[in-house]
Amino acid sequence: MSQALATSQPKPFPAQLDEYQDQLKAALPSHISVERFKRTVLTACNQTPGLLAVDRRSLFNAAVKCATDGLLPDGREAALVEFGGKAQYMPMVRGLIKLARQSGEIATLSAYVVREKDEFEYVLGDDERLHHKPMIEGDAGKARLVYATVTFKDGTKQREVMTLAEIERVRAVSRAKNSGPWTQWWDEMARKTVIRRLLKYVTLSPEVARAVDRDEEGEFEGMKRAALAAVPTPQQEALSAMAVEVEDAADPLPPADEEISQEPGFDFGAYLANAEGELKNCADAADIAELDAGVTAMLKDNGASEDVVRHWRTQVLNASKKRSPR
Numbered sequence: 001m002s003q004a005l006a007t008s009q010p011k012p013f014p015a016q017l018d019e020y021q022d023q024l025k026a027a028l029p030s031h032i033s034v035e036r037f038k039r040t041v042l043t044a045c046n047q048t049p050g051l052l053a054v055d056r057r058s059l060f061n062a063a064v065k066c067a068t069d070g071l072l073p074d075g076r077e078a079a080l081v082e083f084g085g086k087a088q089y090m091p092m093v094r095g096l097i098k099l100a101r102q103s104g105e106i107a108t109l110s111a112y113v114v115r116e117k118d119e120f121e122y123v124l125g126d127d128e129r130l131h132h133k134p135m136i137e138g139d140a141g142k143a144r145l146v147y148a149t150v151t152f153k154d155g156t157k158q159r160e161v162m163t164l165a166e167i168e169r170v171r172a173v174s175r176a177k178n179s180g181p182w183t184q185w186w187d188e189m190a191r192k193t194v195i196r197r198l199l200k201y202v203t204l205s206p207e208v209a210r211a212v213d214r215d216e217e218g219e220f221e222g223m224k225r226a227a228l229a230a231v232p233t234p235q236q237e238a239l240s241a242m243a244v245e246v247e248d249a250a251d252p253l254p255p256a257d258e259e260i261s262q263e264p265g266f267d268f269g270a271y272l273a274n275a276e277g278e279l280k281n282c283a284d285a286a287d288i289a290e291l292d293a294g295v296t297a298m299l300k301d302n303g304a305s306e307d308v309v310r311h312w313r314t315q316v317l318n319a320s321k322k323r324s325p326r
Contacts, residue, residue: 076095100199158202167190
């Protein structure tokens with residue numbers, strides 16, 4: 001009896017993942033070992049336990065897609081997230097930049113948020129140029145523009161600038177427009193949006209094009225939902241039924257503008273809250289400098305965004321001023 005029950009129980013997830021080893025190995029690029037990739041997947045599931053409760057086949061499919069694009073689902077290059085009872089793979093800003101630089105044609109790819117008190121000049125024409133001098137100390141104000149720049153191996157550049165209104169139109173078609181990453185990590189989502197817009201006009205390697213296409217499918221799904229919402233109810237019900245049939249057959253990816261529906265792999269909010277608590281207990285400038293060095297290194301190692309680093313620098317500056325002799 002007990003033996004029959006034991007054989008009917010599902011295998012633990014690590015054992016199931018081992019069964020996909022050959023498929024993952026075939027999909028991964030040579031510089032990422034299958035063991036390293038499997039460890040990253042297991043870490044992602046440990047950090048987001050809800051992934052183990054979703055449809056298991058969707059979780060394996062998401063992992064294989066991530067492997068095919070040559071990215072690690074570590075919360076920085078890419079993420080495995082739960083949405084609607086299924087696991088989904090989403091490339092992130094660092095992942096897109098990594099793939100672009102590996103393409104052979106692109107030397108650098110970057111994206112930044114411009115704030116109200118930053119110096120910014122964008123000139124088109126025969127002498128096209130872009131100048132951005134961010135305000136490093138103090139409150140730089142609200143975001144007003146986002147831009148991305150790609151530099152090719154021959155030295156030529158191509159740029160894309162998006163206004164706040166344009167970014168918000170992309171956000172408006174996301175299912176998580178009022179929650180999740182768009183409210184917690186707006187700058188990361190905005191940078192990803194402008195990078196995707198820029199890469200539409202760039203000749204990409206198959207690997208980069210595939211990763212961007214996965215994102216484009218998501219944006220199209222969001223636009224489709226927005227258009228469907230404007231249709232009168234009787235027609236909407238009919239179109240929705242048709243859409244369900246197509247989605248069941250194609251098993252499409254979720255909206256790419258939703259990087260993660262829960263917090264990233266590294267919880268910057270919780271980490272900074274703890275660090276700021278320690279900052280208040282620093283007795284002098286030496287203590288502040290020692291703490292600052294450790295926190296800054298941790299933020300950089302985990303791919304913190306400009307806004308996160310700027311927030312921490314502001315806290316350090318304010319603490320230093322309070323302890324400076326008058």
